[in-house]
Every structure is written in structure tokens, then in C-alpha cells.
Amino acid sequence: MATKNAEAHAAVAKKYEWGFATDIEQDFAPKGLSEDTVRYISAKKNEPEWMLDWRLKAFRLWQTMEAPDWAKLNIPSIDYQDAYYYAEPKAKATIASLDELDPEILRTYQKLGIPIEEQKVLAGVEGARKVAVDAVFDSVSVATTFRAELEAAGVIFRSISEAIREYPDLVRKWLGKVVPQHDNYFATLNCAVFSDGTFVYIPEGVRCPMELSTYFRINAENTGQFERTLIVADKGAYVSYLEGCTAPMRDENQLHAAVVELVALDDAEIKYSTVQNWYPGDENGVGGIYNFVTKRALCQGKRSKVSWTQVETGSAVTWKYPSCVLNGEDSVGEFYSVAVTNNRQQADTGTKMIHNGKGSRSTIVSKGISAGRSDNTYRGLVKVAPGAEGVRNFTQCDSLLLSDQCGAHTVPYIEVRNPSAQIEHEATTSKISEDQLFYAMSRGLDQEAAVALIVNGFAREVLQQLPMEFAVEAQKLLGISLEGSVG
């Protein structure tokens, strides 16, 4: 039995394939964090006065706050003065076309397999769906594709820096309304120093004609990445948004503290999918990204719907709870998650479903897969306000353990203040059964393929929520994560 687990463990030991660094010239903000850093970033972005004031207010607030001390996470204290808060590829101030993009960056995205050249996508396989991409390299958005086509449909898809300049009223109306400045330590820090990110607005009644996607890449050393995403779906609008992330292999830990805000008005729907594959550190836990992300959706409108789907395989430490504030009557929140931890990775992830609206419903499906010496925690909250009649929630948390040195934890909070609510929560913990492994192998699969197949089956409910392009990528990623030295 111990052998079998050791083998399964070895099957999961993986190589990080996205670990190359790109050698390009970059402009850095002075190292460290002060009001000057904040001013520097704001000036770099040509931001209006109100934006600078907003940042400074957040920075002053942050200075009064204490870093959270979470029970299940074991993090050395972070020296916020020993990092760069802004790194920009040295290029022209504005890029008129992709031809002007630094070829090194272009090559980086090619290596990652991300289609930021529209021509290629257009000339691509017949029948392939178009995906508009916003590529963020360290602190700056380097390319946004399919802009013209989206604009024809009325969809605004911009880097957030551009949006602040071009659509100040729209940004100002919603920025910080879902995740307030004082929300938590890392969100407040993000408010002060966020460098770039994506802004999406889907006007009333518009179904976004293609998937929107942002790829984040941390390249520079000692750099934190603090992107900010704001998506507003007006009445009856629909958008599916994909987010992918990678980083080079480095010995130091790098901080990623993003904030994502989603707003869905009456009858609007936002589908937000993430495949997070930041560098997880090596097998001894050296290096890797600290991924402290605040993601929240405001389901403000009647019958509005937000669906979070995440596949988390990377980062040394993940601290992330994509949540839904369900204010609208009959609004719907969904959270589908697969989190894989291996070696010394720590993941503490889950969701909050705050039911304020009558008839609001939520579904939570969390699949945790732990291997090596990792720790994988689901932490969640389902809350029902007194006035919220007829609320429904169903939660399913399953954990799969692949080694006898890892941990799987389930910490659900349920707070109900209305008798008509129906809340159900189920959880199971299991290991890959030897019977399943042997059965699959006796039909011809090798050990790696058998483990991958069983793990994919375990995660299937979540994977099938992803848009097709991403589902394939995510399945491959799980597969690759499981590749490696079978003992």
C-alpha cells in the first residue's frame, strides 16, 4: 500500500514547463514601497488626479493594516521594501500595432502558446473560435487583440490603464465598489500599487461575440504583480472571460496580489474561468509565487448570474476565495474549483456565497487533489440574510490524497438566518484506490496514464464547466502535472 502511494506520488511529481525567463530591457520603479512609488506608478500611467488620490488613500490605509495570519498557511513574513512594484518592458509609450511589440515578448507568448497575433488566429484552423486576448507582461498590458471587432459590438475590452484614461466615468463608477479599498491587506495594497489589468464593459443586451482572455506573465525578478480586473455586464449582457497565468522559475518568492471585481446587472451573466499555473517553487519549496488574490462578484441585478471556474495548479502559496454577493432577486452564484498541490505547495482556497437576495441560489463544487508534502484547504462561507426567502445552496467538497505526507482540509462555514433556506453541504476524503489503478492498468494504461485518468475523472464536474478551449488546456495541464518520474 505504501508502495502504491509512493508510486502515485511520483507520478504527480512534475516539471514546470513554463519556467523560462525572457531577456528584455525593462524599466523599474525604484525598489521598495512608499508614497513616491505610488506616485511613480500613477505618473507612468498618465493617470488623472482622482486616480492618484484613490491610490494614496489606499496606501495610507494599508500602512495601518496588519498582514492576515491564517491558520493553515505557513508563510515567511514578506519584506515589502525588498521588491519592485512596477516593471515595464522598455518599449514605445504606446504600441500602435503588434509589429511594434518587442519581438522578445512576442516570442515569450509564442512559447506559451498564446495567440496574441490576430492574423495567426484568423488564419488558424477553420472553424476555431476567436478569442480576444489581453496580454499582461509584468506590470503592463502589452497587447489587446480583436479590438475593432469587439468595438463594433459595443464591447469595451481595454487594459485598465487605458480605460481609466478613456472611460473615466465608467471605471470610477465601479472601481472599488465590489471589493472596497479596506477589504483586506492584499486588496488594499493592490489599490495602491496596481499596475495594469483588464477592463471589460458589455453594454445592455449584448452577448459578447467571442471569449475574452487575459494572459498574465510575471517575468522580471523581485517584482510583484498587482493587476486589477474590472468587468461590468450591463442588463441582459453575457460574457465569458478566461484568465491564464505563468511565471519563470526563480529562487525568490514573488508576490502576486490581484483584485478582480465583477458586476452583473439584471439578467446579466458572467462566466469567469481561471487556469492558474504560476511557478510553484521546486520540490523543496524554494521559490514560487505567493498568490494572494481577491476576487468577488456583485450579482446586483435580478436573475443575474456569475460563475467562477478555477483550475489551480501553480503558486507556492495560494490564498484565494472567488466570491459572489448575491443581492439580486433570483440571482445565481456558482463556484467550481480544482486545486492541485504537490511538493511543498500550500493552497487555501474556496468561496463565499452571500445570499441577500430573495430566491438566490448557489452551487459550490470543490475538488482538492493533494500530493507530495503539500497542504490543500477548502475554506468557504455560505451566508443567508434574514430577508432572503427561498435561498438554495448546494456544496460538494471532495478531497483526493495521493501521498501519506500531504494534508487535505475542509473548513466550511454556514450561517443561516432565514428558515426558508435550504442549505446542503457534503464532503468526502479519499485516496486513489489501488483497485482503480490496477483495473485501469490491467486494461493497458501505464501508471501515469492511469493516475491522470482517475484524477481527471475526479475533477470532471469542474473541468466540464470550462469553455472548450480552456477545458482541453486544463486537462492537458492536469495530465502534465501528473507526468514525470514514475518510481
Next chain:
Amino acid sequence: MLKIDNLHAEIDGKAILKGLSLEVNPGEIHAIMGPNGAGKSTLGYVLGGRPGYEVTAGSVTFDGQDLLEMAANERAAAGLFLGFQYPVEIPGVSNVQFLREALNAQRATRDEKPLSGGEFLKLARAQAAALEMDAEMLKRPVNVGFSGGEKKRNEMVQMGVIDPKFAILDETDSGLDIDALRIVGDGINRIMRKPDKAVLLITHYQRLLDYVKPDFVHVLADGRITRTGGAELAHELEREGYTQVAA
């Protein structure tokens, strides 16, 4: 084809097989019968390569290769099929996905081209139809929510798709009603009754042998074969009981 010589095997330090020898040639169907606890299932698992079963002495060769040196999937690729007494459930993985991956993994080992989705589906549907299994069941997760009989039928569909050289069928008849028994029996004959193939039927009762007529019947008792005969031995066992015959 299969040559077992003086096989000793134990599980958790407890000796189960104690010097079992058996030779199976192409075109032959052998039945292994015996009382509960005689080591029948252990024999199947040892031949299939299940971890935890330790061979302490003896040898097994399959087409001249040392079978015991091979991992379970390598044995499958070499043409050996183990039909499980208790087929395993794999949630979230459809029959189609499971079987196609398995078949293509075997084909890759033999340097054969993988089957496309269309080719595979055609093959799987034909086998399902031959075994009177609803094609819809191919889309369902492997064995999840299947009745005992459906699981056994599913094993035969897998055998039909994989088309092995040699099949070890462990208590394939258990859990089957009389109609299903006939269908499964016909399936075994159709898929395996060929001059270049062979079958080892492990069974407690002779009723499956009414449908799949064995060339040899062996009595397994206390870890070794104590008697060998033709199909008539099965009837004798049924009449007289194992204690009489095996002793």
C-alpha cells in the same frame, strides 16, 4: 501459450498458491474450479499482475516471455485480459474514454496506429450490441451505478473491443441471471473461441460451462491443482461436491 510452473504466491505473508503448474495452448479453453478459499482469484490476480501478491517461487511465461517481470499494463499490451470478479467503479471517467485510452495505449506499445474517435465508437457500439448492452451505457462512468450483471456484461464488451489473445475470466458468471449467462457465454465463444486464442475460466459452479464448453477442467484445492479432466469432470464436481472429488 501460457506456462505456469510450480507457482507459489502469498499475500500479507500468507501462502495461497503452493506449487501450481498448468499449461494452456492456443485454441484451448481451460476451466479452474474449486471450493472457496482454494486460491482461484489469487491465481487470476497473480497472472494479471496485481500489486500485493508476492510470488515466492515458480515461473510463468506467456508466449515465451517472463510474465511475472511485466507490469499489469504490459501484460495487457502483450495480449492478456483479466475479467474481474468485482469490476471497479471509476467515477467521472466514461466507458468510452476509459476503453479508448486503454486500447490506444495497448496499440502504441505494439507500434500500431491509434484508433480515431469515430473508428473506436463504431467498434465499441458493435461489441455493445453483440452483448445486448444499451449503447448509452458506453457514455456512463465506468461501472458506476451498474448492476452486478451489467458490470459483468461491460467486462465482456471491453474484452470484445480489446480483442485479447488470452483471457482469464474470474467468476464471470456470478451475478448473472439465466438470460445474461447465455449472452455472456455466447460472447466468450464469439470473441475467444479461435485457434490462436485461449481462455482460463475461473468458476465455482459449472453452469457457465454449459455455454462455454471447456477442453480441460482442473480442480484447484489448497493452492495446487489436484485433478484434471475433461468437461465431464465439472458435472462430477457438481454432483459429488468438492470435498469428494478434490481429496
Next chain:
Amino acid sequence: MSVLDLPSNRAEAWRWADLGGLAAAAALEPVARADAAPYFLDLPGARLLFVDGVLDEGASDLGSVTLAQLAAGDHPLGRRAGGLGWLLRLDGQAVTDPVQVVHVATGRENHLAAEIVLGEDAAAQVVETYVGAGWSNRATRVELARSARLMRAVRFLQGAGFVSVRDEAAVGQGASLVTTFLGAGHAGSRIDGQIVVGEGGYAEVGGALLTAGEQKQECAVRVRHAEPNGQSHQLWRAVAADRSVASLAAAVEVARHAQKTDGEQSLRGLLLQRTATVNLKPELEIFADDVKCAHGATVGELDARALFYMQSRGIPKPRAQAMLTRAFVADSIERIGNEAVREAFAADADAWLEAVL
């Protein structure tokens, strides 16, 4: 830190604790001493009557129980209870008649420690009842040697104030501990427990918290499987009426080498009015890979179809509601092995339901 020197609600284990209720209970003006007689069940065995944490010798029959100086642990609640307390110590193989303990509080605060130490194969039953008013705080240490068996049933019937109990139990190899709580009074409560299960040990902890008015009751119990092959069940039910709050936090922890552990949790809450609150936290913390741990948690109202079915058979709605609620509570106290004790607890629960529904 509050005035009582307890952790704040920001600490995860104290998130739902009614710290204000505790302080208010400690300040309750003295009340007349309630008659304890009705709370002693008709059972053979020792009878202990504590008034404000002090033994009333005249009204007690100690049996095999002794009084002893007992050490306090370092738990924020339990540490207050060190000093002279009651001790039940049984040698190997010994079996004793049920030990009944009635605690009468007459206002302000009172603290008391207890220890139950059972030798190999020994068996005991303990029934504890809390009545009166004020803040009653208890620290109970349980130590079960190999194959020892303890059945404990505890009911909170105080009319006002707060009852807090801190249990620390070590369940030895193959030993069995079954503890059942019933909160059916009008006082607030906190059941704070840590049970460590040894090799092949069995632990069952659960019960029903029935809350009404402004009452807040909670359990915060953690079962830790330290060795392989253990089994635990935590089955809790909460019924909350009016503006009350019932919180159930139950955790199972499986240590690295505690393979083949079977841990199960079932937490269910029922709200009778929209002003009431039920909080649930079924927590799993698993460090071993070959375990079977599952939990289920639900909150909701009574099954409308069952209600209608019963009404259509002629049962008036309030009666049907009472029957269904009673059934909801019943399986949590069914585990009490002694029939007389089980019936007494069921009667207490019924009385509460009669009054509230």
C-alpha cells in the same frame, strides 16, 4: 480579550461564542435555590448535588466518587475550574451503577472540575443536569484505559444565565466514549471539547441544542484521531426559534499515521422563525491518506411535503410540526444507552418543543 479574559470572536474557534452572554450571566443577581429532587432520576447508584459548585453532602450519596484537588488545564474556560472537584476512578474490570450529578446555580458564577478515570475494561455511566441561574463553568477530564467504556449524558436546563463546559478526553486503545448533550433550558451555552482517540478507539459526541428567545447556544468540539483504526461519529441537531442563535462547530482531525480512520459528521439545523440563526461548521483536517471521512450538513425548514401528508391524514398542522421537529431532534439523543436516561432527555426535549411550538 473581553473582561473575562477570553479570546475574541475574531479567533476562529470563538467566532460564534456568546462572550457578552457569558459576562451577563456572571453578573446575575442571586436567586432562590431550586429544588434538585425532580432532576434525580430513579436509578441506582451515586447521587451528587452541587450548589454553586459546592457539594451538598447531606443531599448526596458519593458511592465510588471522591472529592479531590484537581489540576486546571490551560484552556481559557477550563483553567478557571481548578481546585476541589469530583473524581470517579474505577479500577480495571470495575463496573458501577450510573452516577448522577445535579448542579444548581443561584446566580453569579461558579466553577467546578471533574475527572473520570476508567481502568482497563471498566465501564461507567454519568448523567449531569444543570438547573438554576448564573454562570456555571465546568472542566471535565476523561481518561479511558484500554477497552474502557463511558456513557455520558449531559442536559442544560438552567432557567437563565450560561453553562459552559470544557471536556478533555483521551480514549484509549479499543475504548469507547459516548457523550450526548441536550440544551433545553433558557440559558446560553458553550460546549467546548477536545477528544483524542487512540488505536481502534471509538468516540461519539453529539446532541441537540434547542434555543429560543435571545438565547445563544453552541458547540465547538474537535475529535482528533491520533492512532490508526479509530472511529468517530459527531451527530448534532440545532433547533432555533425567535431571535436565538444555535451554532454547531464540529471538527475531525486525522493525524499523519492514523490510517484507516473512519470519521463521520452530521450537522443539521432547523430554523423556526426568520429571526433566528443557525451556524454550522463541519470541519475536516486530514493528514493520512487511507481514511474514510465524510460530513454532511444541512439547514432548512420542515419538509413541506411531510407536513402536508400528515395534515391530509387529519393531523392538525401544529401537531404535525411538533411531531416532525421531535423526529428531527430524536436521533441525536437516541444514542443514550440507558433507557431511563434517554426517556428523561426525550421528555425534556418534548417539553421544550411544547412550549415553543
